[in-house]
Amino acid sequence: MPAKRRDQREQEVATSERLLDTAERLFAEFGFDGVGMRALADEAGVNLGATTYHYGSKEKLYVETFMRRFRPTNAARLEMLQRAEKLAEGRPLAVETIVECMLRPPFMTVLKYPNFPGLLARNLFMPPAFLRAELEKEQGMALQIFAVALAKALPQLDPQILQLRLIFGGGSLLMVAGQMTRLGLRESPTHCEATLGALIQFISAGLRAESPTIPGLELPKFTAPRSRRH
Amino acid sequence: MPAKRRDQREQEVATSERLLDTAERLFAEFGFDGVGMRALADEAGVNLGATTYHYGSKEKLYVETFMRRFRPTNAARLEMLQRAEKLAEGRPLAVETIVECMLRPPFMTVLKYPNFPGLLARNLFMPPAFLRAELEKEQGMALQIFAVALAKALPQLDPQILQLRLIFGGGSLLMVAGQMTRLGLRESPTHCEATLGALIQFISAGLRAESPTIPGLELPKFTAPRSRRH
DNA sequence: CTCAATTTCATACGAACGTATGAATTGAGG
């Protein structure tokens, strides 16, 4: 069973990669339902049939388009946290350090792949039904790990409040990611770094805010997908 | 020129309203491109032609669906701020007060109309091209006014940083709005109020964070729409 | 050179899309 045949002499990048790159750009801008397979194939310069041949269906292509960036980014966050913890040798990590571990990898991904922010915002805010499962699997554990690390850094903070504040912070990250191009953060790495720093400051301060035991707050499990259509 | 004829004896709500309500639900869940006019008309129990008759086009219906909620919500924010300022009689407002004026009206709208969060998240994060103009017009001024009020409450804060942090806070609001149903905040006003309180705390603390003069940060005007397709 | 697997390509299918059209239906005013 032969695998990849086409050599690299005439073709700069393989068809499947070209499809993924184009899908990243178009899906990020117009969303799943806003992009047709024909437009996608045309922009990628490949035949329409190549889409089903390489990815089976539009939904699978969409999932793979997102996961190709999301998976390594998420892995990098965990690695960065582990490295920080190893470096600390038992001493508790600063909140800023943990937050930076959460934010820097996505920021770097966003800086490297200009169309990723759109995907990120779309899929984390209002994920299509067919993406929910794989998404939950990938990010659920990471979120849990960071919640534990932060709980260690903020022992006096109610875990429920912490979970809520993590959601708040995630919203901030998504917002700035989604508007990155609009903010002109792509032209200069300096701006980007400065913005990342400001975001770390903002979220860390929010996490540290003293919480006067809000009564009656009782958060559910944060699972429970819903879906209709598709 | 007669206007509304059909009396209210047999029809609970008018056709145009039924269309808006259904549009709110479906657009919130599936987005503009994810909803067909036929499905919309069917779920609303009206004829397909009624959609073009009452709203002219799908885009106009979409804009009106969103603006019907967004306009009064935004107005309420400004009114609440004005009331607070009048009540303060010249004394500077607390950051928490200003932030509450920004957050409470949307929260109330979200509590009253369960499908509004979806619209809000979709349209503020990744607004369709045809909505950008009307959106900018509606929220641009409000954001400016709140930025001024906050600058007065935080005189030592760099305005650039403030603007950035406002974006962060907006992300937090959108995130929690978009996940409101998922978080189970709809069943109990107590949870909702508690979450609102936690969000006010979080954002206020983030706004207050001391900013060690991040060098090289230079934010652009925050305008510049892009668009292709449609 | 041959062969078989891999990849490309043109084409076609039925369904759904947004919108336009004009005929029925409705109901208050003359």
Add this chain to the structure above:
DNA sequence: CCTCAATTCATACGTTCGTATGAAATTGAG
């Protein structure tokens, strides 16, 4: 009762949708 504007409704238009099909072309191994 008749009129007429407002509204509803059935139907049809051209287009685009996602996917399937099978023949052509390409490729590396033997």
